[in-house]
Amino acid sequence: MARLISSSAAVCFVLLIAMAMAPATATETAAAADRCEKDLDLLMGSCEGYLRFPAEAKAAPSRACCGAVRRVDVGCLCGMVTPEVEQYVCMDKAVYVAAYCHRPLLPGSYCGSYHVPGPVV
Template sequence: MAMTRRLLGLFSVLAIMVAVVWGDPSGGCDQDRQDMIRECKRYEGWPAEPKIEPSEACCAVWQRANIPCLCAGVTKEKEKVWCMEKVVYVANFCKKPFQPGYQCGSYTVPHPA
């Protein structure tokens, strides 16, 4: 019984260490996601037009957000809410642009015309 408790304790410590060192890909950017919804949704939702200049608060979220983590969580369902063309527009406006060819969800950022 004591050995089982020690092993469970050891596994718990290891799991925490792994989460701290490598991060938790499923929940590592929950606060960024909530901030993005709160501050940027009105600028990044459908329809694709018109494109509206985002607020300073939205740009502040873009500047500090873990964009690769957010993009990893973009699903087809979320792409029905978020217009990826507008997301790219906001990223450019906020001076944290995506590189052409970058994949965010199923959307690939186009090369400039």
């Protein structure tokens, strides 16, 4: 019986901690989304001309663009790549720009629905 009570108490304790952390988690999630949005603004402000279609005309990005690429959270930005974004941003160029700026995307990974060329490492 004592073991049943202590198990119940442990479950209640874990639930209370989870409930107490929920507001902080929601706040942290909102802050992360805000940072990601700012990263997107920074990247598009500095690199937009290097990321648009057509895919054939790849140009070496500017210093400002590479500086932005080095500062942004690529994982967060890849999570924001929707089919609508892929109609505006040439993902082949995005991979090229990231590699040119010494911040290559992991071969075999995904950025939105775009599969980064190369084997899964």
